Amino acid sequence: MTAKKFDYLINGDKSKWEVIIGLEVHAQVLSKSKLFSPSPTKFGAEPNTQVSLVDTAFPGMLPVINQFCIEQSIKTGLGLKAKINLNSVFDRKNYFYADLPQGYQISQYKNPIVGEGEIVLDMPYGTKKVGIERLHLEQDAGKSIHDIDPDNSYVDLNRSGVALMEIVSKPDLRSPEEVNVYVKKLRSIMRYLGTCDGNMQEGSLRADVNVSVRKVGDKKFGTRCEIKNVNSIRFMQLAIEYEARRQVELLESDKKVNQETRLFDTKKNATRSMRSKEEAHDYRYFPDPDLLPLKLEQSLVDKLKKELPELPDEKKERFIKEHNLSPYEANILVSEKEISDYYEEVIKKCDKKLATNWITVELFALLNKKNLSILQSPVSARNLSKLIKMITSGKISGKIAKDVFVKMQVDDKDAEQIVEKEGLIQQSDPKELEKIITKVISNNKDKVEQYKSGKEKLFGFFVGQIMKASEGKANPQLVNEILRNKLK
Amino acid sequence: MSIDKDTVKHISKLARISLDDKKIANLSKDLSSIMKFIEKLNELNTDKTSPLTSIINASLKSRSDEIRDGKIRDQILKNSPETNKEFFVVPKVIE
Numbered sequence: 136m137t138a139k140k141f142d143y144l145i146n147g148d149k150s151k152w153e154v155i156i157g158l159e160v161h162a163q164v165l166s167k168s169k170l171f172s173p174s175p176t177k178f179g180a181e182p183n184t185q186v187s188l189v190d191t192a193f194p195g196m197l198p199v200i201n202q203f204c205i206e207q208s209i210k211t212g213l214g215l216k217a218k219i220n221l222n223s224v225f226d227r228k229n230y231f232y233a234d235l236p237q238g239y240q241i242s243q244y245k246n247p248i249v250g251e252g253e254i255v256l257d258m259p260y261g262t263k264k265v266g267i268e269r270l271h272l273e274q275d276a277g278k279s280i281h282d283i284d285p286d287n288s289y290v291d292l293n294r295s296g297v298a299l300m301e302i303v304s305k306p307d308l309r310s311p312e313e314v315n316v317y318v319k320k321l322r323s324i325m326r327y328l329g330t331c332d333g334n335m336q337e338g339s340l341r342a343d344v345n346v347s348v349r350k351v352g353d354k355k356f357g358t359r360c361e362i363k364n365v366n367s368i369r370f371m372q373l374a375i376e377y378e379a380r381r382q383v384e385l386l387e388s389d390k391k392v393n394q395e396t397r398l399f400d401t402k403k404n405a406t407r408s409m410r411s412k413e414e415a416h417d418y419r420y421f422p423d424p425d426l427l428p429l430k431l432e433q434s435l436v437d438k439l440k441k442e443l444p445e446l447p448d449e450k451k452e453r454f455i456k457e458h459n460l461s462p463y464e465a466n467i468l469v470s471e472k473e474i475s476d477y478y479e480e481v482i483k484k485c486d487k488k489l490a491t492n493w494i495t496v497e498l499f500a501l502l503n504k505k506n507l508s509i510l511q512s513p514v515s516a517r518n519l520s521k522l523i524k525m526i527t528s529g530k531i532s533g534k535i536a537k538d539v540f541v542k543m544q545v546d547d548k549d550a551e552q553i554v555e556k557e558g559l560i561q562q563s564d565p566k567e568l569e570k571i572i573t574k575v576i577s578n579n580k581d582k583v584e585q586y587k588s589g590k591e592k593l594f595g596f597f598v599g600q601i602m603k604a605s606e607g608k609a610n611p612q613l614v615n616e617i618l619r620n621k622l623k
Numbered sequence: 624m625s626i627d628k629d630t631v632k633h634i635s636k637l638a639r640i641s642l643d644d645k646k647i648a649n650l651s652k653d654l655s656s657i658m659k660f661i662e663k664l665n666e667l668n669t670d671k672t673s674p675l676t677s678i679i680n681a682s683l684k685s686r687s688d689e690i691r692d693g694k695i696r697d698q699i700l701k702n703s704p705e706t707n708k709e710f711f712v713v714p715k716v717i718e
Contacts, residue, residue: 166688167688167689167690168688168689168690168691168692172692173686173689173690173691173692174690174692174693175690175693181696181709182696182709182710183696183699183700183709183710183711184693184694184696185693185694186693186695186696186699187692187693187695188695188699189692191699191702193702199684199685199686200683200684200685200686201685201686201687201688202685202686202687202688203687203688204688205685224676229637230637231637231639232716233711233713233716279713279716279717280710281715281716281717284712285715286714286715287705287712287713287714287715288712288713288714288715288716288717289707289709289710289711289712289713290710290711290712290713291709291710291711292699292711417633417637419637422676422677424677426683427677427679427681427682427683427684428676428677428682428683429682429683430682
């Protein structure tokens with residue numbers, strides 16, 4: 136159970152309120168061609184160049200389903216540990232909009248391809264299981280552009296008919312932070328599976344957010360509002376914060392929350408009602424007569440299950456066991472498949488603990504600063520591994536390693552070559568070190584006196600001077616040892 | 624079940640079909656009698672029958688994931704009442 140101090144509660148004037156959140160995530164299936172037509176799905180093409188007569192709903196055109204999209208949703212279902220429905224049905228969801236030429240969206244209503252599953256979230260207060268209600272396949276609509284012309288809207292149908300997986304969670308989420316972790320985990324699972332690229336900037340992952348509030352202790356859910364089509368985690372969080380407060384204010388002033396569709400205005404950080412959607416909400420679903428029921432063979436599901444890659448949860452367990460990582464470290468390293476691949480490449484030839492630190496601290500700081508993904512890392516895994524090996528073997532000090540790391544960032548310059556060329560090898564010869572130390576001591580006789588009379592803080596000063604004199608190359612452990620003896 | 628005039632109006636609005644009052648009255652009568660005829664089926668006990676979505680005893684045929692269409696913008700836009708050579712142009716629709 137959730138520890139009290141982590142509860143996300145809205146403090147109203149009269150009572151404390153709990154926030155109940157459910158998410159409908161629309162994830163674009165990673166496929167070359169569309170769900171029911173063979174036109175391309177690539178992002179960023181010239182408007183209306185990836186459109187066929189099927190996508191524009193010309194009379195007589197018939198949909199033919201993309202086998203790969205079916206398999207992609209089965210894989211995603213298996214990744215969510217969900218039940219795969221061997222029989223599912225495609226329905227028409229009817230509504231009028233300029234970017235929906237068919238006048239209906241082909242979706243799945245009563246019989247989705249994937250049933251109940253779950254996602255495990257790692258929260259600061261422990262793991263939390265969030266139920267998945269269902270996953271179904273559906274078509275995306277086109278894109279309307281409203282800001283080119285003051286009197287008209289422009290319609291681009293490139294996205295029309297692209298396959299989406301709608302992944303519906305149970306109302307198990309309780310805070311904006313849980314929503315953050317949930318979306319990231321779902322995204323990570325799909326990226327491991329290769330079923331969705333999770334690129335939120337390009338609209339491959341968007342969500343409808345269902346929000347309701349109830350007094351702490353109440354069992355019954357309140358009336359919910361649905362905030363449509365939010366396309367970033369930050370906006371989801373802001374929308375939830377605003378919407379929960381709005382509902383609490385209504386309820387505390389004895390007003391009702393209307394069940395309605397709302398829009399998140401990213402400029403005002405507020406949600407507002409989409410009244411026009413209300414009447415259109417009558418979708419008149421019915422089975423699409425152009426499409427037969429989708430029957431799957433259990434053997435196909437079994438085959439896909441066998442081919443499933445190692446997923447973040449399993450990888451995390453393995454990292455903890457095999458590499459002796461803390462759950463926190465393991466979480467960071469498995470959050471993206473590319474990061475875990477990088478880590479496993481680095482530790483092939485060097486100390487695991489040190490590698491974890493170098494990746495999560497130095498490398499991540501570098502990537503953050505330059506706004507790069509790990510695949511674009513200026514320092515290759517093999518090269519970082521070489522650097523770490525030189526630290527553990529005592530060839531260079533940790534401090535020098537940081538300087539070498541900076542130099543490695545230019546063209547992934549070889550760590551060993553940098554060290555050799557610039558003569559950065561750690562000075563571990565006691566005789567050489569003694570020479571330097573004696574010199575520093577004789578140059579600072581006054582400080583030696585002060586040290587001996589009790590000012591022990593000065594030890595650090597001497598170490599600093601010695602490091603400086605050795606150009607940072609002195610082996611710090613040996614320096615400590617020798618210096619302590621000398622100052623006795 | 625009878626289909627009253629308000630229901631006919633609602634459906635016609637959703638379907639973007641404009642009807643005058645006389646037609647609405649006639650349709651209400653016609654649709655109600657059609658519904659009544661269909662309701663005959665309710666007399667049949669279907670407790671042990673699962674819903675049928677297709678009368679054809681076959682499964683959905685699929686295609687492989689290959690790009691075999693697109694790049695026909697001129698042909699597609701040719702059929703639109705208004706275009707700007709790149710986009711379909713429609714009356715402003717915005718929330």
